[in-house]
Amino acid sequence: MSEKIPLTEYLFKRLHAIGLRAVHGVPGDYNLTLLDHITPSGLEWIGNCNELNAGYAADGYARIKGIGALVTTFGVGELSAINAIAGSYAEMAPVVHIVGTPIRELQQRGVKLHHSFCSGSQRDYQLFAEMYEKVTVAQADLIDVEHAPGEIDRVIRECVLMSRPVYIRLPMDLVDVLVPASLLATPLDLSPGVNDVSLQNGVCDMILNRIQVAKQPMILVDGGTSRYGLLKQTNALVKLTGFPTTTTPFGKGLLDETLSNFHGLYATVGSEDYSSYVEGCDLIINVGPVHSNVNTYYFATVPDKAVSISIERDSIQIGERAWKISTPALLDQVIATLEREGVPPMSSYPALQDVQKTLASLPIVSPSEKFAQSIFWRRMSRFLRSGDIVLTETGTPSMGGRDFVLPKDTTIINSAIWLSIGFMLPAAQGAALAQRHLSGSENRVAGGRTILFQGDGSFQMTAQELSTIIRQKLDVIIFLINNNGYTIERLIHGPEEHYNDVASWRYLEAASFFGGDDDDEMSYPVLKARVNTWGELDGILEDPEFHSGRGLRMVEVMMDMQDCNDTLRLLLDIYKAKKG
Structure with missing residues (x-):
């Protein structure tokens, strides 16, 4: 007979396998039995003072560790945390929010339970989930035992690949239900999508051509760079090309600021030498753009689209043309080609600020x-x-x-x-x-x-x-x-x-x-x-x-x-x- 483990243990062990080591949150009567499985799954429980703070803490943890998680109770707990989760969504932090909910039978009957609106309707038990649909990239209501492990895998994968929060509801009567332990033997597939070879080759050639002919280039690194899994490739591109490189405020700290071709914040408007160089650029490689008002001096430093290559997670835009494409693999090909064929030396190096x-x-x-x-x-x-x-x-x-x-x-x-x-x-x-x-x-x-x-x-x-x-x-x-x-x-x-x-x-x-x-x-x-x-x-x-x-x-x-x-x-x- 194959070994079986509680569904909740399956959830926490999946999270442990991708790097999570702590769960933040606040105990409540709809999640107490759920919390019993945290320590046996190899995780540390961090009880916070309230759910909003727990969400903030899970976000901070995620930005360093690559995944964060919090547990709250149904209704009052999850709504206290929704501002933090919305912030994680806006700023692309991979957080798993797990909510302990009433048993399925009571939800289906619309029983008037505490932490609900007590309307006597099943709708009471869907309203909060509907709110969370707006601030998470994937959701799962674990009401079907047979499909619950697959649903857990699906939302965790989306959390990691999209670098945004997800939402899991776990009813009290399913906390200890058993599922096959053998499912854990298959690792989560966290690989990005595979590109069409001809499309990738064609876009790669266009990028390489722009790099080869550029007379006054610049690289602009924004906050999406790390969230999109492009940090390794971006650092390689900066070092390999030697192009003058800047970051936005949201991208600060992503690059080695001691590099000779790093010149501080792109948002440093007001400097005559700096502004004239940017205005004269014939190529700006903009990685992970986040063009919010605060990040761009109220849009004063949004790069000119006509000279830009804008690189997102799953799309790239060159001038006015755009393609849906997985950019990590694309940039790997660009870098491999540049390492093999070399980059033309810049004819002159701009007199931009030496931040050190x-x-x-x-x-x-x-x-x-x-x-x-x-x-x-x-x-x-x-x-x-x-x-x-x-x-x-x-x-x-x-x-x-x-x-x-x-x-x-x-x-x-x-x-x-x-x-x-x-x-x-x-x-x-x-x-x-x-x-x-x-x-x-x-x-x-x-x-x-x-x-x-x-x-x-x-x-x-x-x-x-x-x-x-x-x-x-x-x-x-x-x-x-x-x-x-x-x-x-x-x-x-x-x-x-x-x-x-x-x-x-x-x-x-x-x-x-x-x-x-x-x-x-x-x-x-x-x-x-x-x-x-x-x-x-x-x-x-x-x-x-x-x-x-x-x-x-x-x-x-x-x-x-x-x-x-x-x-x-x-x-x-x-x-x-x-x-x-």
């Missing part, structure tokens, strides 16, 4: 001088090191992070589409956990840190997730930018209005309140400091226990209420001009 040299030209500051965001972010680049995961919250930190000069193999998590304030603290929990699970892996640099830059207003949105960081004993560095409220909103409208104020918290006491006790310093050290000047900050940054230690290290950085960097001022000027 900008660190040497930073203005000298007095130790007693207060902070100015115009130099704070670039100066903080000196603190970053290879292997770090850096998260910048929506607002002044996100805009400031555009000024970072990143070491090689540094990952940056920012938001260029959804911009849900409060996302980054739970995401930092998920990212730090993923970093722990990747420790020693060949694709991670040893000693990498998780570093969060967050404003005071956004911290107040999801502050309780600091307790999960402490409870899980995660190593996280937090720079809390205290500028007394919603500074980015003040700069947009209402600089003195009370609706842009927030309560004055004693932020550094949060660690103690949430369980980071001073008497637990040996097992989980907590280091806290408030800094008002450059000298105070430098003293903290130079402390080995801070820059290379363990535990929670939290620094409250006191900033002026309406201070921001030049990047944000420029973006707001463009925004106001567009409105006017």
Whole structure:
């Protein structure tokens, strides 16, 4: 007789097989028996403070580990998480949302159960699933035992290949139903579609021809590059061609910024040399484009279609012509041909900015001088090191992070589409956990840190997730930018209005309140400091226990209420001009 395992164990073991090591979420009476199968399946349960935070954390985990998952209960739990899942959809994070639902027979009878609208109709049990259809790429309602394993495989495959969230409903009466264990012996097929050979050859030849004849080329790397599985090919193309290369804000951190042909953000409008070079380009290879307003300075930096090769996951556009095609295989062929035949040398190299040299030209500051965001972010680049995961919250930190000069193999998590304030603290929990699970892996640099830059207003949105960081004993560095409220909103409208104020918290006491006790310093050290000047900050940054230690290290950085960097001022000027 063939061995059988519970359906829920099948689900979790499938996720384990593709790299998942932790499940986030909140327990509820419709998912409790489901949770019993997490640990036996080789996964770690991470209980979050609420479902929204769990969704944010699963997203942060997914961006580092390649897959994330959360479990919520029917109705109230899943709807609390839907904003996070919508953000994962918008910004292409592969998250599996598993919802424990009432038993099938009660759903079919339309019984008036808690967490539903109690209308006495079967429709009560479809409404929330219909909502999730709008923010996930695949859904499965596991009501048919025979087909349930196949449905699980289908949605997980879509999650990985599309790099977007999926939604699985698991009724309580099917949690322990048995399915053949032998099904796990066949690995999930996560390979992209196979191209028609003649089509791929034809498009490849067109790309190669454009590369060969280009006199003033550029490569523009956007956030979709990693989500579409094109990062390896893009890095090879950048190094092989030597073409001047830039990223968008959403694509920052995807490339090695120490390369001689890397020239910072494409969105750095306003530079005369830079703008004139871009305007004169006869070829822009745009990989993984995400042309949101925030990512393009309100569409000011969308590349000219006439000179562009735009590369998506499953399509490519050259000028006005477009083809449906799997681009990873296409780019592999382009790169193999260039390696064999070579790339014509550029006749002249543009005098664009050397981003690494900008660190040497930073203005000298007095130790007693207060902070100015115009130099704070670039100066903080000196603190970053290879292997770090850096998260910048929506607002002044996100805009400031555009000024970072990143070491090689540094990952940056920012938001260029959804911009849900409060996302980054739970995401930092998920990212730090993923970093722990990747420790020693060949694709991670040893000693990498998780570093969060967050404003005071956004911290107040999801502050309780600091307790999960402490409870899980995660190593996280937090720079809390205290500028007394919603500074980015003040700069947009209402600089003195009370609706842009927030309560004055004693932020550094949060660690103690949430369980980071001073008497637990040996097992989980907590280091806290408030800094008002450059000298105070430098003293903290130079402390080995801070820059290379363990535990929670939290620094409250006191900033002026309406201070921001030049990047944000420029973006707001463009925004106001567009409105006017």
